[in-house]
Amino acid sequence: MSTISVPPIVNVEEDCQELNQAFRGLGCDAKKVIAILGHRTQVQRLAIADAYYQQFGEDLHERLKSELHGHFEKAMLLWMMDATKRDTQLLIESAKGIGANDTAFLGILCSRTPSQILCIKQTYFKTYSKSLESHIEGETTGDYRKLLLALVRGDRSESVNLDQQLAETDAHELYRAGASRLGANEDTFIHVLTSRSAVQLSTTLQFYLRTFGHDLEKVIKKETAGNFQTALLTVMECTCYPAQFFAKELYQSMKGLGTDDYTLIRVVVTRAETDMQYIKTEFSSIYKKTLEQMISGDTSGNYRLFLLTLVGGE
Structure with missing residues (x-):
């Protein structure tokens, strides 16, 4: 559920005029920029960027880059x-590290x-003339590499239907792959955790x-180690409990x-229009x-105002 507050009527041309006014003179009226762009959907923001170029012959992204600074920028x-x-x-x-x-x-x-994921891979290839998979293969090894490549393949089912028999079969397969044997069958962990909805x-x-x-x-912590263990646990939590996962990320930050x-x-930027309301609920429940309150205590100025706007706090 989105936390973006959008007015009932949006006039793209008027938004462009207002933004241009905010850029005039000495310094930028950052609060006006936030009041407009922080309350528009992605479709509306992209339309504003197109219209701004048509009206003023200037790339809005580049203008914002020249007017804003630091974390707010x-x-x-x-x-x-x-x-x-x-x-x-x-x-x-993130792949650099x-x-x-x-x-x-x-x-x-x-x-x-x-x-x-397919669109991301296509954009990555257009940008670097090589595949995201090739980057992973060059930077990682072993079961950790297998897990990342499985995720990048994008094989996870998008079905909303639950197959109870498959769930029971997978549970027994996971047990046989870990707790019931000496040494884990890593391929089974990878297959189930990256392909199921x-x-x-x-x-x-x-x-x-x-x-x-x-x-x-408990089994993963006992039978695996290092980056592979961390990745398995991350995949499991982020897939099944995304709001909890992102709430923890925000708190740790x-x-x-x-x-x-x-x-x-x-x-904040990537989840504001998807599930930020659920993340906020988890955050309050856990912490x-x-x-x-936490954003207000750890940030300041226009940066704080913008983040609070995106999470529905302003």
Whole structure:
């Protein structure tokens, strides 16, 4: 559920005029920019960018880049991008640190549909003249590589129907692949965790717990290690409980001294129009404070105002 508040009537030409006024003179009227672009859907934002070029002969993205600064600039520029281009850019940035920034990379792949992943791969190839798969193959090894490549293939079922028999079969296969033997059958873990729909995988995990008296997470922690273990656990949580997963990411980005602004911006910008309301509910339930309160305490100025606007706090 989106947290973006959009007015009932949007006039693209008037928005362009207002934005142009905000850019005039010494300094930018950032609050006016936020009041307009922070309350428009992606379709509307892209239409505004097209109309702005038609009216003023200037690329709105470049104008924003010249007018804004710091974390606020980063967040706004991502917000103004087409979703596929944005996801591709974020994947490229996180892929540079595969092994160190797995959560960002995995979080994007696990929360996108197969058709979205296909579009990301096509955009990646157009940008770099090589496949995303080839990058992964060059940076990773072993079962960890197999898992990432399985996610990038985009084989996860998009069916909304639940197959109870398949859930029971998968649960027994996972048991035979881990708890019932010495050493894990990693290929079984990879296949089930990357190919089943969220509802299907959640049902399998519930059946596994009821049948065998322990959860799959315990087995993964016992039978696997390193990046592969972390990736399996991340895939499982992000697929089955995305709101919980992103709530934890947001909290981790702001807890303690300093703020991980890259993660904070990535999650807020990419989830604001999809499931941010659910993320906020999970956040409050887990941490006993609102997301808005934590953002207010860890950010400042126009950057704070923009983030709060996107999460429905302004």
